[in-house]
Amino acid sequence: MNLMTSVLDRVPEHLNAVLERNLARIAPALEAVTLSEQQQWHLAQTLLGSDFVAAQLEAHPEWLAQLLDSGDLDRAYDASTCEERLQALLQPVEDEKALQRVLRQFRQREMIRFVWRDLNRLTDMRGTTQELSWFADACIDQTLEWLYQDACRRWGTPHSRPDASGQRHPQRMVVLGMGKLGAHELNLSSDIDLIFCFPANGETDGERKNLDNQDFFIRLGQKLVQALDNQTIDGFVFRVDMRLRPFGTAGPLACSFAAMESYYQDQGREWERYAMIKARVVAGDKAAGDELIQLLRPFVYRKYIDFSAFESLRDMKAMINREVRRKGLTHNVKLGAGGIREVEFIAQAFQLIRGGRDSDLQQRELLNILPLLPDKVGMPEAAVNELVDAYTLLRNLEHGIQAIADKQTQELPQDEEGRARLAFTQGFAGWDELMSTLEAQRSNVSRHFADVIAPSEEADEQDDDVRAEWLALWHGLMEDEDACGFLTEQGYEDAVAALKALQALKAQRTVQMLQQVATERLEAVLPQLLSAAGEYANASVTLERVLVLVQAVLRRSAYFVLLSENPGALQQLVRLCSASAWFAEQLSRQPVLLDELIDPRTLYAPPDKEVLRAELRQQLLRIPEDDIEQLMETLRYFKHAHMLKVAASDITGVLPLMKVSDYLTWLAEAVLEAVLDIAWRNLTEKHGAPQRAAGVPCDPDFIILGYGKVGGIELSYGSDLDLVFLHDAAANLETDGGKPIANTVFFNRLGQRIIHILNTFTPSGMLYEVDMRLRPSGNSGLLVSSLKAFEDYQRSEAWTWEHQALVRARVVAGSPELADRFTALRESILGQPRDEAKLRQEVREMREKMRQHLGSKPSDDEEQRVFHLKQDRGGIVDIEFLVQYLVLRHAPEKPDLLRWTDNIRILDSVEAAGLLPSEDAELLREAYKAYRAAGHRLTLQNLSGVLGDEEMTEHRRGVAEIWQRIMEHG
Incomplete structure (x- = not known):
């Protein structure tokens, strides 16, 4: 169609090509409509700001006439209108495929309306976010209702366990919306952060087979995610992010109210308090959900004035700033300096600090909170007005950026055309004017953020x-x-x-x-x-x-x-x-x-194991699950940062040797757990889960064994990881996904994926070097063995040195149930009776072979003589072999020897069992700690594990004498 001259005159000449390109795409849609001058202008504005709208009208030419004739482009919907319209569309739907098609087409049609109304300012920013959130609520709730009814027909209706009167009550899912969805602040291309839960444990009343309520709701939740998130020929409804649930991706997809309360009471972190400010029941059993929100409120809002919130938000902002620098996100209107996130932090700092005392601050919407701050906390009204103006501009720009291609991005365009389009649709004369206004607003935000949250840091003046x-x-x-x-x-x-x-x-x-x-x-x-x-x-x-x-x-x-x-x-x-x-x-x-x-407080205070795991989970939550490259980079940064903290504490004497190794080992375990989770998720998305038995998926029935230093909780800087992978799935079954593969193939690929994530070199280096030679049959054996195959090998084929290695083996990641079974198996194998003379001979021969191949070479020149801390006579390996010999020799009658995998505590057990005199046990402990401390010092100076021949002579002599007495003479 030809636009009227008056409309064309209002479009900058340098944007005519964009408009003509998109008009050509929707030519069939234009043939069916007659547009007023105002509608022509609105169409031009929309097409200049959104290739996504052009693509949808190109695919569905009839929608333009429908939207114009119905008047939908000119009016706002309320929450009930969204519900009713979708409910009518879903009424005739009979299967999940049709459900997904209807949802996606409904979404795409409505997105045209949202973009049209937003770019033409037929609604303000707050109206757009509010209506988008209602739309999302309707999609989640109506889809959940359809799937729930279908699930009940298939598996029965879930009920609670009988109460005191013997009554069982039907159970429905509760869906919590987090983040922008929870606060009615959804943007044009938001993902939706959800948490699934249900009131109480119990089971379904199925005719053929009953399911536990948790199993039922996990299945229902999976189907809900698929219905909304799956990319089909019709697109998607919403990108769904489930990583804010308890324990993140490592936790169950749905859990009971009791489990939710227990988690947040015992393990909830500061960042989860921040996230829970915006939690809202968006679908399912809303009455029960409101009860849950009240149940969790004490976790979010403390009854006292909680100034620790400043520090936790400051730490979160520092973490985001590091991410901004690493990823080069300075042009990001959300995360960059003076961006949306800083405005949110200002409001939420006061909510967390004073919300427990003042219920007015217990609101989710940021633009409801900011106007309260002059009265509640004394923030100047002019500052609040500046924050509101800046937030409005930033959110409008965010919508303008996302309208172009329906992509979840907050990055300002870097190309000339993109900049010109954004400036025009946002009402600016050009890019320079837009940036001038934006920089002024961001400067205001940064100043107020610094006043409220940022620490004051005054450098000492140098002479x-x-x-x-x-x-x-x-x-x-x-x-x-x-x-x-x-x-x-x-x-x-x-x-x-x-x-x-x-x-x-x-x-x-x-x-x-x-x-x-x-x-x-x-x-x-x-x-x-x-x-x-x-x-x-x-x-x-x-x-x-x-x-x-x-x-x-x-x-x-x-x-x-x-x-x-x-x-x-x-x-x-x-x-x-x-x-x-x-x-x-x-x-x-x-x-x-x-x-x-x-921050020296965190530099010299490495976190404990649980805090490490929680911090890593928090960092990984911010990365899309399918972005393996970025996940790998984040893992590497996390590992390097915490190793640096441990080293700082080690160098300055804040941490003793044993604690250094503890922290380094905990760090490796936290990383291994995360790597296993990433690799498992990546493979199951493609092939489904392997099956333990027909129809019973593994969850995950896979463990990572740590041998050597990681098994013995004795890691040092730069240590590699001696690992073995075991599974417990049926060999004759396959995975349950759309592209099934044999269980054995799945677990082999899982092992390969884990090793790939750990030892691939990226710009940030390598996570850990992995040594798999301790697996059954060494390098010639399978990468991943079943627990049964592992047992058979250990009982019938393993050499004595392999049983020695098993003394220091333990599970470092994976299934707790399979870990318990491995522990029992390890104790059974190590507890077998052995011929004392044969055992001593085999241990001694292996030790001599290692000394010859790996120890220092004899020299006639006294100045050239050295002591190899690990391999020379009287060194670390002598102590380790002594300990392993004593365990293998006496475990049948002294099972307490098998409790620990680290040498120091095994020596304590050996002493307690009367197998060594106290003075010998103490000598071995002190020598072992002295050797390891020397090894740490050498590593920190980038030196090899070799000392002068005159060093450690007393320890070496004492260890050699004990070796001679026990291993040579018996």
Whole structure:
């Protein structure tokens, strides 16, 4: 059609091509309608702002006439209208395929209406988000109702267990909407965060077979997710995210109210309090759901004024800031500085702090909370007005960005056409005007966020004269003799080496080619670094290590700003680099870890195992489940960051040796659990779950065994992981998905996927090096064995050294039920009676073979003689073999020897059982701890595990004497 001249005149010339392109796509739809001038203008606005609308009208030409004739484009719907319209459409639906088709077509038609009304400002931002949320509620609730009735016909109606009067009550699912859905703030291309739950345990009243209520509701929940989320030829309804449920993806898809209450009471984290502010019952049994919300309210809103919320929100924001820097999200209107998330944090900080005392603050909608703040907390009204204006602009821009292609993104366009389209549809004369307005609004948000939440950090002022001299030295304005004299004054014990290191850096081409802003940032921080390094006894070595890091971040000068503005972090950096070459090297490889130095409270307080698991789960929740690459990067950052924290605590003596190994082992276990979850989810989405028995899926009936250092809770920096994979599924069955494969093939691929995630090199390096040689038959054996095959091998084919290895084996991830069975099997195998002489001979022969191949070589030159901590006589392996021999020899009559897998506690058990004199057990314990502590120190200096021959002589002599007494003479 030809648009009227007056309409064309209102469209900027540089956007005519976009309009003509989309008009051509919808030509068949235009043939059936006659448009008023105003409708032509609205159509032009819509097509300029949305390729998605053009695509839908191209696929469904009849929709334009329907939408115009019905008047739907000109009026808002309320919640009941959405429900009624969808209910009528679903009335004749008879199967799930038809259900999905109707839902998707309903969604696409309504999305045209939402985009049209939003881009033409026929409704305001709040009206758009409110109506989108009602629409989502209707889709979830009506779909759930259809699926529930269908499920009851197939499996029976779920009922509670009998109450005191013997009555059983029918049960329905409760669906909680979280995030923007819960707050009626859904955007044009939001995913929906849901939690599924049900009032009470019980079972269905099926005619043929009863299901537990949890099993029923998990199946129902799976079908609901599929109905809404599956991508079909008609598209999708909503992307569904279930990761906010208790225990995240590791938890059941649906759980009872009692389980929900127990989880949040015992294990709920601060970020889950934040998430629960917006929780709302969006579908299912709404009366029961409201009772659950009341049940959980004490977890969210504390009865006292809770200022700890500032710190937790500050930590969350810092985590987001790190993610923004890593992913380059500075143009993100949600996560970037002064973005939507900062406005939300300001409101929610006061909600968490004072909501328990003031129920007015217990509301979900941000724009209901902000106007309350002047009265409730004394925030200036002008500040609130600025926040409301900024939030409105940011959300409108978010809608404009998402309207283009129906994609869930908040990134400002980087191409000229995209920028021109967004500026026009948002009512700006051009991109420059839009950015000028946006930058002013974001600046307001950042200022108010800093006032409310951000910590005040005042850098100590450095002496101006000293600073000027450092810069004069850097710029080569001092003679070498004067420069060396100044360096000596500042504490450098080898001034010549320090000067050469600085001059070498200055001469590098990278430094010479730095842009002005990067040069200014470098020169702002360099005097502080140089002064700090001079405070240490090994100042010149410290400087060399620090300058390696400086070189690594020359092209990422934002890190210089981080150090300049956080003098505490700079001091921590220099201190730790002075103490450890390994630490300096890790930071140089991964400068992003500099963020971890900012807060010494977290730097020197590594979290315990449960906190580690929860923190990792929280970080992974923010990443789409199908983005394996980003999941792998997040795992690597998490591992490197926490290893850095452990090292910092180790270097400074905050943590003793045993705790260092504990934390490193817990870290590996948390990572392994997450990796197993990712790999399992990835494979089951493609092939379905393997079956334990016909019709009984595995969940997951798979375990990862840790041997060696990880099994013995003795990991060090850079340790590899000795792993074995076991499953317990029927070999003759296959998976239950659309592309079934044999169970054995599934588990083999699962093992391969786990290894791939762990040891693939990415930009952030490798997670862990994996050694699978301890599996049955070693490298020639299957990658994954069944528990039965493992048992058969251990009982009939395993060598003695393999049973020695089993002493230090334990389950580090996977099914708790299968873990219990493995533990019982391990105790049975290790508890077998053995011929004492044969056992001693085999252990001794294996030890001698290892010493010959791996120990240090004899030398006539005394200066060349060394002691290999692990392999030489009287070293670590002698102690380990002694312990393993004693366990294998005496476990049949002393089963308590099998309780532990770490050498120290096994030695305690050996002593308690009277198998070693107390003085021998103490000597072995002290030697073992001394050797491991020395190994840690060597690793932190990037040195191999070799000492001078004159070191550790007393420990070596004592261990060798005990070895001789027990293993040579018996």
